[in-house]
Amino acid sequence: MRIFNFSAGPAVLPEEVLKCAAAEMMDWHGSGMSVMEMSHRGREFTGIAEKAEADLRSLLGIPADYKVLFLQGGAIAEFAFVPLNLLGGRRSADYVNTGEWSKKAIKEARQYCAARVAASSEDRAFTYVPERAGWELDPNAAYVHVCTNETIGGVEFHFTPDTGNVPLVADMSSHFLSRPVEVSKYGVIYAGAQKNAGAAGLTLVIVRDDLLDRAAPITPSVFRWKEQAENESMVNTPPTWAIYVAGLVFEWLLAQGGLAATERRNIEKSALLYDFLDRSSLYRNPVDPVDRSRMNIPFRLQDAALDEAFLKGAKEHGLIQLKGHRSVGGMRASIYNAMPLAGVQALVDYMKEFERRHA
Numbered sequence: 001m002r003i004f005n006f007s008a009g010p011a012v013l014p015e016e017v018l019k020c021a022a023a024e025m026m027d028w029h030g031s032g033m034s035v036m037e038m039s040h041r042g043r044e045f046t047g048i049a050e051k052a053e054a055d056l057r058s059l060l061g062i063p064a065d066y067k068v069l070f071l072q073g074g075a076i077a078e079f080a081f082v083p084l085n086l087l088g089g090r091r092s093a094d095y096v097n098t099g100e101w102s103k104k105a106i107k108e109a110r111q112y113c114a115a116r117v118a119a120s121s122e123d124r125a126f127t128y129v130p131e132r133a134g135w136e137l138d139p140n141a142a143y144v145h146v147c148t149n150e151t152i153g154g155v156e157f158h159f160t161p162d163t164g165n166v167p168l169v170a171d172m173s174s175h176f177l178s179r180p181v182e183v184s185k186y187g188v189i190y191a192g193a194q195k196n197a198g199a200a201g202l203t204l205v206i207v208r209d210d211l212l213d214r215a216a217p218i219t220p221s222v223f224r225w226k227e228q229a230e231n232e233s234m235v236n237t238p239p240t241w242a243i244y245v246a247g248l249v250f251e252w253l254l255a256q257g258g259l260a261a262t263e264r265r266n267i268e269k270s271a272l273l274y275d276f277l278d279r280s281s282l283y284r285n286p287v288d289p290v291d292r293s294r295m296n297i298p299f300r301l302q303d304a305a306l307d308e309a310f311l312k313g314a315k316e317h318g319l320i321q322l323k324g325h326r327s328v329g330g331m332r333a334s335i336y337n338a339m340p341l342a343g344v345q346a347l348v349d350y351m352k353e354f355e356r357r358h359a
């Protein structure tokens with residue numbers, strides 16, 4: 001039996017995707033091989049990778065002057081490879097600090113450049129996104145970096161910031177493909193696949209062509225976007241299995257009606273949980289309502305002494321991975337695309353019952 005898995009990542013995948021991967025495990029489309037056993041340069045696998053890229057382009061409406069790269073190293077590797085690929089001789093970049101992942105990105109970037117904090121929500125414990133009007137941007141910065149969904153704090157950008165001529169770079173790891181995105185407003189978008197787009201091991205990087213020529217000479221070739229773009233992401237052996245699984249997720253999203261339909265479902269699912277949290281006297285979400293994440297929903301119980309009983313009871317109800325991140329405590333429900341409405345409803349039903357017993 002499948003349980004409802006609220007893990008922040010690696011996370012729940014669509015059952016249709018898992019069933020398809022299982023059915024094709026021993027013999028992919030009559031090839032007599034598993035995808036895991038294929039040469040990455042063979043006809044079968046290059047077909048899989050090309051279809052995955054084409055489906056991703058169609059889902060996000062990626063313009064022709066952007067490259068799609070299938071890399072490794074995760075979003076944390078990109079925290080270093082964003083400055084290495086984009087500084088182009090400049091000395092500083094602007095960062096917006098909205099939480100734990102922004103902080104990590106800033107810390108890593110400081111190995112390579114002056115990472116200026118152009119705006120921060122640290123004054124109120126990262127419970128909101130600073131309004132664009134208050135950002136202090138440097139027109140000479142190499143780029144402006146944002147984390148558009150803070151997985152730990154549960155804060156999401158519901159607007160696309162205008163940064164003028166300075167390229168906007170976004171870590172979208174935990175809400176990638178949860179809603180439509182105006183790709184043309186960004187210079188670079190990157191995301192680890194294991195939150196909302198597949199299995200661990202794959203990092204997606206979408207980069208505008210004119211930004212490919214800025215890499216520092218010391219950038220390792222497998223992380224040099226230009227070199228990977230010129231080699232179909234095959235400078236090294238790409239994460240073939242993770243690309244295949246991501247391709248199945250892209251097909252699933254297209255069959256579900258694409259990203260506009262996906263966004264509508266995500267609005268419905270997150271509203272179900274937030275409405276309950278806001279009416280409850282036992283549970284509380286601290287984030288400003290306009291900046292709340294539809295993917296990662298942290299909440300606290302009024303009395304932290306109840307946390308353990310809450311988690312134990314949840315597990316007995318088939319609801320797992322609700323413990324908040326170790327850096328902030330409390331609870332967190334991650335409700336990615338593959339979490340069905342029934343899973344959120346089961347969580348709310350359990351929370352109601354727990355509240356009745358402990359009020």
Ligand SMILES: *Cc1c(COP(=O)(O)O)cnc(C)c1O
Nearest residue numbers: 074075076077101151173174192
């Ligand atoms: C999970 C996550 C990361 C780290 O991803 P890795 O795959 O571990 O490198 C970075 N940024 C955000 C927003 C995340 O959710």
